[in-house]
Amino acid sequence: MNLDARVAILLDKQEIYDLMCRYCRGVDRMDKELTLSCFWPGAIDVHIGRHGQLHTGTAEEFFDREWEGFSDFTASQHYLCNMLIDVDGDRAVAETYQFSFYWREPGDDPGLNWLNSNRYRDVFEKRNGEWRILRRDFLRNFTLPIRPVGFPTLENGWPTLSQSREDLAYRSVTDLPEKSVCD
Template sequence: MVTDELAALLDERAIRRVLLTYCRAIDRLDIELLRDCYWPEATDRHGPFTGTRDEFVAWVGPLLRRHTMTMHHLGNILIDLDGDSAHAETYGVAYHSGEPPGDVRWNYVAGFRYVDTFARRDGQWRIAARVTVIEWTDAWEADRGRIGGFGEYLPRRDRSDLAYRRPA
């Protein structure tokens, strides 16, 4: 009995890690890491987009580059395991800042849920199907300034970000 419970905890931990890795990949524009969160034949329905993993990655990359910053936060995560399959409902909030066509910088925030089916193959969990449910959104014109005083630790939207360097 304890062995089954431990196995379930480890499976849930692995699924949570995929969810968190997805957020890092999105926020750091790490397209290869993003691709690795999904099985090759996975599907994603994300706002106006519906398609395969590779189609999603090709669609979301240019969309994210329009923003100067994104930050995805995950909250409640409910995972139901069923052998080598799992269903997960994940609540989150995503912040976006950028300059769409025109000269005004906008901040955009969305409350959402990821409703996912995960599949385990060769001991590895990945997304098999995802639907993103947008619960609410808000947008406002932003001041162009940046709060100073944070030195070298400014965020980067690539693998030069501090998260990849592992500070000592």
């Protein structure tokens, strides 16, 4: 394979990785529009839990059914781990290991706060230069109850957790102050 072809594959893999990061941001910020923009309309979504299948249908149907439950949490964080992507033209398959934390107050109740270990097996398709998920098979490895020590506050100048487009993650370089707080 020549250098140009290898570079093209690397660029495709980076675009797919960026797509997955946008997906995590969408779920964690409760931005349903951003989350669904990672899937082609009508994309198949199969969620398989520890005790069998939880959902088979489209991604839109899954998020329409589950979205309200996500807002019951104070916050969530999704972390992408190992990601193996195989690109073949305008199709790609990826297996992504993922950890997600969900918590809500009171923070000391392990029945309300947990860590999930999951895997995404995604089929991506590139249309008009844009990669999106065509099919997702979601596999739950395990869920563990957690007991958070506390929730972040503004006491030390750190931002509070946010599940909205007002979150710091949505600010662009042009939104940054001219002078650093370290100056």
